[in-house]
Amino acid sequence: MKKTKEQSQTCKNCIVKRKGHTEEFDEKKVYGSVYAACASAHCEECECEKTADEITKKIKKLIGSKKSIDSAKIREKVESELRKKDEELAFFYEQHLPDLKKL
Numbered sequence: 001m002k003k004t005k006e007q008s009q010t011c012k013n014c015i016v017k018r019k020g021h022t023e024e025f026d027e028k029k030v031y032g033s034v035y036a037a038c039a040s041a042h043c044e045e046c047e048c049e050k051t052a053d054e055i056t057k058k059i060k061k062l063i064g065s066k067k068s069i070d071s072a073k074i075r076e077k078v079e080s081e082l083r084k085k086d087e088e089l090a091f092f093y094e095q096h097l098p099d100l101k102k103l
Contacts, residue, residue, distance in 0.1 A: 014068040025063055031056045034078060037093035041086070051089070055081045 013025040031052045038048035055078055062077055063069055083090040 011068070013063050013066065015074065016068050016070045018071060022068065025060075027056050027060060030059050030074070030078065033093065033096060034082070036096055037082060037089050040092040040096070041088045043089075051082075051085060 011022055011024050014022040015025050016022050034052040034055045035048045038051050039045075043051070058081055059074055059077060062074070079090050079093060082093050
């Protein structure tokens with residue numbers, strides 16, 4: 001759901017999406033995408049949860065008190081953190097993202 005300019009200004013931690021609209025940061029989306037990448041790499045459930053929790057906390061720290069941040073920066077940070085753990089995790093995360101070249 002797109003937000004109007006007025007709604008965007010009241011956003012505490014706004015994420016600027018590819019098409020220019022903004023939405024409130026939702027840590028569940030980060031957690032879910034990291035968990036899905038781990039599960040795709042056949043990690044155990046507890047490892048998926050642990051990795052998703054760790055990276056979600058790092059993303060929340062990155063966003064901190066910033067008024068807004070590009071979604072691309074968040075993706076880059078998630079990929080970087082996953083790559084530190086395992087190249088395969090980063091690969092699966094990247095594969096679950098929409099094809100940005102088509103946009």
